[in-house]
Amino acid sequence: MNIKRRTALASVAGLYALSAFTLASAQSSGPIKVGALIALSGPAAAYGAEERRAIEAVFNQVNAQGGIGGRKIEVVVRDTKTNPTEAARLANQVIADDKVIAIIGATTGSETLAFADVAMRAQVPLFPMVGTPSVTDPEKPYSKWVFRMSVPLSTDLPASMHRMVKDGKKRMAIFSEEDAYGQQGAAMAVELAKKLGVEVVENISAPKTATDLTTQATKIRNANPDAVLLVTASTGSGGAFLRKLQQVGLNVPVYGMAGIVQKQIITSGGTAAEMLIAPALVNPDEAGPLKELFALMKDNGGVDGFGAVLGANAAAGVVAALKSGATTGAQVRDAMEKIGSIKGYAAGPIKYSPTDHDSWGPETLIFVTVRDGKFKNL
Amino acid sequence: MSNEAKLWTAPAVIVVGFCIVMLLGIAQPSLHTTMFTIGLYALIALPLGLIYGQGGTISMAQGSFAALGAYTSAILCTRFGFSPTLSVIPAVVMPACVAFLIARPILRLPELSLALVTLSLGTVVAVGLQRGGDFTGSFVGLSGAPPLPLVGNHPVWVATTLWAVVLIVVIMYSHFVHSARGRSLNAIRVDRLLAESMGVNVPFDLSIMFAIAAGIAGLAGWFYVHTLGYIAPDSLGAHTSANILFMVVLGGRRAVLGPVLGATFFTFANDFLPGAETHGLFFGTILVLILLLSPDGILSPQAMRVLRRLFSRRDRVSRARLPGTAEVTEASR
Amino acid sequence: MTLSATGVSIRFGGLVALNNVAVSVSPGEILGLVGPNGAGKTTLFNCLTGVSKPQAGKVQLEGRDISRLSLADRVRLGIGRTFQTPRLDLGSSVADAVMLGFNPRLRQSIVSACLPFSKARRTEDDLSSRARQLIAEFQLTADPDSSAGELSLGHLRLLEVARALASEPRYLLLDEPAAGIDDVDRDLLADAIRNAAARGLGVLLVEHNVGFVAELSHRMVALVSGEVVAEGKPAYVVADPQVVAAYLGVHHVAA
Numbered sequence: 001m002n003i004k005r006r007t008a009l010a011s012v013a014g015l016y017a018l019s020a021f022t023l024a025s026a027q028s029s030g031p032i033k034v035g036a037l038i039a040l041s042g043p044a045a046a047y048g049a050e051e052r053r054a055i056e057a058v059f060n061q062v063n064a065q066g067g068i069g070g071r072k073i074e075v076v077v078r079d080t081k082t083n084p085t086e087a088a089r090l091a092n093q094v095i096a097d098d099k100v101i102a103i104i105g106a107t108t109g110s111e112t113l114a115f116a117d118v119a120m121r122a123q124v125p126l127f128p129m130v131g132t133p134s135v136t137d138p139e140k141p142y143s144k145w146v147f148r149m150s151v152p153l154s155t156d157l158p159a160s161m162h163r164m165v166k167d168g169k170k171r172m173a174i175f176s177e178e179d180a181y182g183q184q185g186a187a188m189a190v191e192l193a194k195k196l197g198v199e200v201v202e203n204i205s206a207p208k209t210a211t212d213l214t215t216q217a218t219k220i221r222n223a224n225p226d227a228v229l230l231v232t233a234s235t236g237s238g239g240a241f242l243r244k245l246q247q248v249g250l251n252v253p254v255y256g257m258a259g260i261v262q263k264q265i266i267t268s269g270g271t272a273a274e275m276l277i278a279p280a281l282v283n284p285d286e287a288g289p290l291k292e293l294f295a296l297m298k299d300n301g302g303v304d305g306f307g308a309v310l311g312a313n314a315a316a317g318v319v320a321a322l323k324s325g326a327t328t329g330a331q332v333r334d335a336m337e338k339i340g341s342i343k344g345y346a347a348g349p350i351k352y353s354p355t356d357h358d359s360w361g362p363e364t365l366i367f368v369t370v371r372d373g374k375f376k377n378l
Numbered sequence: 379m380s381n382e383a384k385l386w387t388a389p390a391v392i393v394v395g396f397c398i399v400m401l402l403g404i405a406q407p408s409l410h411t412t413m414f415t416i417g418l419y420a421l422i423a424l425p426l427g428l429i430y431g432q433g434g435t436i437s438m439a440q441g442s443f444a445a446l447g448a449y450t451s452a453i454l455c456t457r458f459g460f461s462p463t464l465s466v467i468p469a470v471v472m473p474a475c476v477a478f479l480i481a482r483p484i485l486r487l488p489e490l491s492l493a494l495v496t497l498s499l500g501t502v503v504a505v506g507l508q509r510g511g512d513f514t515g516s517f518v519g520l521s522g523a524p525p526l527p528l529v530g531n532h533p534v535w536v537a538t539t540l541w542a543v544v545l546i547v548v549i550m551y552s553h554f555v556h557s558a559r560g561r562s563l564n565a566i567r568v569d570r571l572l573a574e575s576m577g578v579n580v581p582f583d584l585s586i587m588f589a590i591a592a593g594i595a596g597l598a599g600w601f602y603v604h605t606l607g608y609i610a611p612d613s614l615g616a617h618t619s620a621n622i623l624f625m626v627v628l629g630g631r632r633a634v635l636g637p638v639l640g641a642t643f644f645t646f647a648n649d650f651l652p653g654a655e656t657h658g659l660f661f662g663t664i665l666v667l668i669l670l671l672s673p674d675g676i677l678s679p680q681a682m683r684v685l686r687r688l689f690s691r692r693d694r695v696s697r698a699r700l701p702g703t704a705e706v707t708e709a710s711r
Numbered sequence: 712m713t714l715s716a717t718g719v720s721i722r723f724g725g726l727v728a729l730n731n732v733a734v735s736v737s738p739g740e741i742l743g744l745v746g747p748n749g750a751g752k753t754t755l756f757n758c759l760t761g762v763s764k765p766q767a768g769k770v771q772l773e774g775r776d777i778s779r780l781s782l783a784d785r786v787r788l789g790i791g792r793t794f795q796t797p798r799l800d801l802g803s804s805v806a807d808a809v810m811l812g813f814n815p816r817l818r819q820s821i822v823s824a825c826l827p828f829s830k831a832r833r834t835e836d837d838l839s840s841r842a843r844q845l846i847a848e849f850q851l852t853a854d855p856d857s858s859a860g861e862l863s864l865g866h867l868r869l870l871e872v873a874r875a876l877a878s879e880p881r882y883l884l885l886d887e888p889a890a891g892i893d894d895v896d897r898d899l900l901a902d903a904i905r906n907a908a909a910r911g912l913g914v915l916l917v918e919h920n921v922g923f924v925a926e927l928s929h930r931m932v933a934l935v936s937g938e939v940v941a942e943g944k945p946a947y948v949v950a951d952p953q954v955v956a957a958y959l960g961v962h963h964v965a966a
């Protein structure tokens with residue numbers, strides 16, 4: 001009895017110790033697994049769904065052509081629910097269970113930061129589809145493993161303001177949302193305005209949950225600007241803000257960010273959306289230089305906005321690294337810095353280097369405005 | 379049920395359950411990090427079970443106290459060069475002190491107002507963190523918190539350490555409910571006048587328990603930030619507080635293991651739910667159903683009594699069997 | 712060496728519940744307090760124990776003014792009481808309900824309460840057996856681990872007396888402990904009260920059953936509409952015309 005109990009205890013302890021030392025074995029046969037941690041529900045779900053369609057479209061295409069050296073790519077999609085804690089848990093899950101060699105995602109900056117350390121330790125490169133500056137902050141050790149798959153704020157915000165100056169505007173009002181994106185954007189805009197000689201006549205923000213923007217719109221009107229800078233990636237509040245400006249009778253061009261060029265802005269902004277001028281990664285109503293993206297998405301739900309561009313390019317980046325011979329996460333990472341321009345689905349080339357994990361420069365942007373309920377290239 | 383059994387059943391269940399899941403983790407390694415998540419929620423929920431289930435004092439601030447602990451530690455480590463070994467103390471003390479200071483005026487309120495006040499405390503904390511500029515990392519949050527001392531980042535050791543703490547809390551909780559202090563706290567829930575007539579300094583005792591609950595939540599926050607290396611205003615907060623309350627109420631607020639059961643259910647249910655939108659619906663329906671069937675949650679005192687009777691009957695039968703008379707064997711059929 | 716109230720007055724809105732009342736009970740004495748419904752008996756208890764703070768007058772315990780002390784503090788000084796409607800957790804076990812009574816005498820730290828093998832653990836066993844002894848003495852139930860909710864009203868009243876005795880009070884204030892209990896239990900209760908007094912406790916007993924009080928008490932006080940109308944030997948108070956009138960009046964109304 002006693003001896004039996006002791007052996008039982010010893011074997012339990014042994015198994016337990018074993019569980020601590022099971023090492024992540026590298027994938028060598030079977031499909032190559034890639035994680036996709038995307039917000040399919042919660043506040044960022046509007047982008048997530050399109051990102052997912054594009055990612056799957058790219059991988060399906062590669063698989064249809066025989067995969068990578070005979071191995072298929074399997075994408076493991078998980079819904080992060082726009083929640084950092086949940087995102088981190090899922091990252092652990094796809095790394096430990098599915099042994100993915102790369103993760104595409106997340107959809108938002110704080111979700112990405114929540115698993116950046118985890119991914120770094122597991123040597124799994126990340127392809128977040130976010131504009132948040134800090135995900136590629138070179139001072140953070142994890143940034144070595146992060147390749148931005150979206151236009152950073154440091155690209156589209158200056159692009160938008162340069163356009164404003166080119167259009168002869170001198171008095172700018174800034175409207176931002178109270179989140180990481182809006183806050184950093186507004187600060188950046190104030191700095192850049194000094195350099196460009198533009199006067200900031202009003203700088204106002206609203207909480208993400210604000211339902212009434214009358215105060216903000218009125219203040220902006222009273223400051224009498226000749227242009228407004230709209231620093232938000234949310235089409236909901238962006239549209240509401242444009243409507244309010246129209247209601248209070250301010251009719252000046254509103255310069256937006258790339259994130260706002262989504263079909264929803266036209267729905268939520270109505271005719272007020274015609275005030276908008278924005279640098280876009282894609283014009284959903286005109287293929288322009290993005291013929292390949294439209295061809296890819298034709299049978300995959302079409303293009304609603306930049307989510308398709310981000311997802312397709314992130315997947316294309318992973319495919320490029322795999323085609324160059326990478327079979328582990330570390331090799332994918334190294335390849336990304338070396339392979340040069342990725343043949344992707346953007347208006348301009350995307351090219352990473354050991355010192356640049358942001359890439360997406362102004363060449364990837366097209367300026368658009370809204371006419372008669374459709375986006376129109378400028 | 380003997381006194382010893384009363385004290386040690388819950389801890390034994392924790393140890394056995396933990397070992398089983400960790401062994402299953404050999405086949406499915408993510409169970410190790412899932413166990414971390416469950417342990418984290420359990421650690422925040424257990425003291426809420428104590429103050430709500432035993433003391434009748436609801437709190438919707440546990441998530442925010444955890445955030446406070448996590449931020450305290452992250453700021454000390456990344457800005458002032460503390461080691462996590464040292465910063466664990468302020469991570470616990472800071473939320474506990476805040477809780478103690480605000481406790482006295484608010485704990486007099488009736489349940490609903492108390493829920494609202496503690497919930498808005500969460501909003502205050504969130505806004506403070508968002509507006510804290512570089513100091514709190516504002517909306518972006520703080521990254522770069524160093525890994526846990528000794529165990530580092532290995533999922534198995536991290537989960538084991540966390541569950542060791544959960545076990546200690548469960549042991550202490552089990553002992554507490556079967557002590558004079560535990561009876562005092564229960565008396566407060568039933569009837570404050572009764573508690574006072576039994577010599578209990580109600581406002582002081584409640585404030586202390588509220589502070590202890592916040593301190594333990596802070597400890598959970600410390601585990602969180604040094605495991606993930608990152609904390610943002612929306613990592614832990616009002617939504618966490620609401621989920622934690624759900625776990626406590628669903629699992630059974632009166633039972634020591636109720637919050638742990640709730641945390642386990644919540645975490646696993648998450649994997650089977652399609653999206654955040656359906657969460658409210660799903661968890662709401664479950665909660666209504668359970669509360670209609672058993673107002674004190676799954677592990678209600680009634681359910682516990684039934685379990686106990688089942689076990690003690692088996693005890694009695696096996697003891698009675700020893701003489702081996704045919705009659706007894708017959709009766710036990 | 713008494714527990715006393717002097718010149719105590721309290722009003723609720725326009726209603727004068729107690730008007731310049733003075734009572735005192737000495738150790739070893741059983742003082743019966745009678746009076747019709749609404750006379751202010753419970754209110755007087757509340758003033759003595761600290762549940763209510765009188766607007767005038769003071770409460771003294773053995774010469775010390777305790778008017779400002781809280782209910783909890785007074786219990787710790789040795790003023791135990793029961794409630795007219797029993798107050799307890801009907802979901803707890805009978806043993807736990809009685810064990811709550813030991814609390815005023817314990818100075819247990821939270822740390823000790825939480826730890827295995829601590830001092831609190833050792834006292835716990837001791838308290839449990841003392842509680843079981845009290846339960847047996849008052850014949851509350853055969854199974855101390857059964858739920859208190861299963862007890863009859865009479866037994867709940869006895870449980871409160873047992874719980875109050877567990878706090879080792881020097882003065883015991885019983886608010887209608889015999890209301891709604893059967894003859895067997897009433898005898899148990901009477902014995903318990905006599906024993907307590909014999910051990911030197913001062914007992915203040917409120918009861919509507921005048922016969923029961925008169926038999927037990929050493930001295931009686933009659934309260935009508937918040938004022939003391941008679942005081943002295945039971946036989947004398949029971950015969951007092953005002954008391955008779957008050958009680959007859961009550962009976963008339965009841966009939």
Ligand SMILES: Nc1ncnc2c1ncn2[C@@H]1O[C@H](COP(=O)(O)OP(=O)(O)OP(=O)(O)O)[C@@H](O)[C@H]1O
Nearest residue numbers: 723726728746747748749750751752753754755795
């Ligand atoms: N908190 C209170 N607020 C308002 N009125 C009160 C309060 N407490 C007692 N009273 C009133 O004071 C009077 C005395 O009440 P008390 O309960 O002391 O009477 P009692 O002698 O105990 O009567 P009973 O025999 O019915 O228990 C009653 O008229 C009662 O309604």
Ligand SMILES: [Mg+2]
Nearest residue numbers: 752753754795
């Ligand atoms: Mg009364």
